[in-house]
Amino acid sequence: MFRQRLASALVGIPVVIAVSYLGGLLYVALITLVGLLALREYYTLTAIDDKGSMILGFGGHVLLTALLWLQGFTAFSAGFFAIFVFINIFWVLTYPRDFRILSFLLWGFVYVTGLMGFFVLLRELNTGFSAVLTVFVAVWASDTGAYLVGMSVGRHKLIPAVSPKKSVEGALGGMLATGLILALLAPQLGLVRLPALILGLTLSVAGQLGDLAESALKRWANIKDSGSFLPGHGGVLDRIDSLLFAAPLAYLFF
Structure with missing residues (x-):
């Protein structure tokens, strides 16, 4: 398992950093693609399996990400509410249809599309690459620190009902590692x-909360991993859950 995780990281991290450095259309295309893969896993977790709903979700994700990149947050907000109205009309015209699916569909736009969008906003800043890289470094340092400390000295369970393997010691280790790494770099x-x-400590807390939020969703859905896209890492959503919660705080900071 560890070798698979290491191999995936050695291949994936340089690609992500290189594309983030280049920015532009290639970067936005990567953000859009990762979001689509995450949404597909999210739809599996929430049992959205009819083609009409999935087409609305995927199409809305691409549209909203494009609006955010081309026209900014105001256009993104207008697009979101337009999609909200459109989906509700669609539900009326195709009645009867389970309204829980509508709720899950709209929540996907907030959870995946909206939070992923902050990576687009971060890259558009004057120090865009440094800002994006800071988020990546913070989350990777937090995950590594929490894993190593938790495996070594973890004794007290953090929230066992949500994630049985996570410990208080691991959480603190992740925070300390992130704070020190960002201070050094x-x-x-x-x-x-x-x-x-201070930013490192904050992003570590946000990232760990994002991880726990996705763990709660998987626990509710009675699924261990969101998918099997990345060897040793589970699904795409498993890998970006911490990033999703860290990106908005980083954007506010920068």
């Missing part, structure tokens, strides 16, 4: 050390 990331330390 602050000059390279264009940051001042003390704010970088």
